[in-house]
Amino acid sequence: MTDVLPDQLITLSPEAQAQLFTEARTANTFTDTPVGDDQLRAILDLAKYPPTAMNVQPLRVLFVRPGEGRDRLLTHVADGNKTKAATAPVVAVLAADTNFHEHLDTVFPIRPGMREHFAADPTTREAMARFNAGLQVGYFLLAVRAAGLAVGPMGGFDPAGVDTEFFTGTGWKSLLLVNIGHPGPDAWHPRLPRLDYDTIARHA
Amino acid sequence: MTDVLPDQLITLSPEAQAQLFTEARTANTFTDTPVGDDQLRAILDLAKYPPTAMNVQPLRVLFVRPGEGRDRLLTHVADGNKTKAATAPVVAVLAADTNFHEHLDTVFPIRPGMREHFAADPTTREAMARFNAGLQVGYFLLAVRAAGLAVGPMGGFDPAGVDTEFFTGTGWKSLLLVNIGHPGPDAWHPRLPRLDYDTIARHA
DSSP states (O other), rough: OOOOTTTOOSSSOOOIIIIIISSSSOOOBBSSSOOOOOHHHHHHHHHHHHHHOGOOOOEEEEEEEETHHHHHTTTTTTTHHHHHHHHHEEEEEEEEEEGGGGHHHHHOOOOOHHHHHHHHHHHHHHHHHHHHHHHHHHHOOOOOOOHTTTEEEEBBOOOHHHHHHHOOOOOEEEEEEEEEEETTTTTTOOOOHHHOHHHHHEEE | OOOOTTTTOOOOOOOIIIIIIIOOOOSSSSSSSOHHHHHHHHHHHHTTSSSSSGOOOEEEEEOTTHHHHHHHHHTOOOHHHHHHHSSSSEEEEEEEETTTGGGHHHTTTTTTTTHHHHOOOOOHHHHHHHHHHHHHHHHHHHHHHHTTTTEEEEOBBBBBHHHHOOTTTEEEEEEEEEEEEOOOOOOOOOOOOOOOOOHHHEEO
8 A cells, every 4th residue: 555645635546546537538449359247347336336415326327339239329329429439349328317216215214205205306306316427427437447448428419319219118318428448549639628726616 | 556467357456446436435524624725726636637528627616614604605504414514624515617618719629619609508508517517526526535535415505595695696506515524523324225236237
């Protein structure tokens, strides 16, 4: 275990900072090196831990490998994203489960009755599902990087089309597509600028 | 640097996995050990890197220390959260900037005209701000843990009240309050159960 100086501002190791935050980059091409089911399972097993409100955990994931399912997915992907979505070993469809309340008796037993409370309020439920799944999307993307793999999130797709194609009869609402694999040739674009501290932070 | 076996499913070091994911827990009490401005700056400097759609980076943060600002904040916090929000060295109000488009010429210069495009579409803009800020909330919570600090996210507050109190005249919309500090006595509740793989994942 690395020694940590008491006055060090970030105690996470420099290697881990680089792997998850500072040196990791969105990949735009992928090699054909496969990604195993055991690796996908390990990623979700790591991503499941960080917090959600009332432990609701609304994130759902459809892993789509090349084949018939991928072909159906591609019909809903924006033209500019089709090539990379076609060649990634795995495309994850990240979704929010608007029926997360069905699990509340299990995941939040400390406050009985919340299942019924949310059952009666689909508007609040959808907002809560989307917001908390959004946090979990953040955890998921960093967990993929923790597995030594590159991610390529893609917002350019038709969510309603994907939901009809894959999620009819469920409460799943697709949020984001994420290519997962090993980076291929010319995988990286130059890094775009980040906003500075004085733009994003205030003190009171 | 830790040796990594080629067939290891998670390549991030076990120490880093524990610090960010598997052993970190939501803190409910805090000591009075202060958290410095340099530490808050280091946290945002780490959290700024992971991806957002079109690099929009809509997350904004108001750091509130004990004093007059904290007193004003507390009037909008649910009773069950008041004590911990009163005693944390720092409470971060995490918000989505619905006017993120004003920075697009700087942060996304590769596709000119997007600033004007979003200026004309406040509905899409707010949805995009909220979703991408949600991802960044995930990055932020893990970045606080990377600084060796404990986080305590709190959804129980009045967002409209907080926005009027602190964000009038801006496009900032509050999303979540986060206590930040060093864990105090009896800081942890027992961990609540996580959903299993077959509930959250599908394959196609």
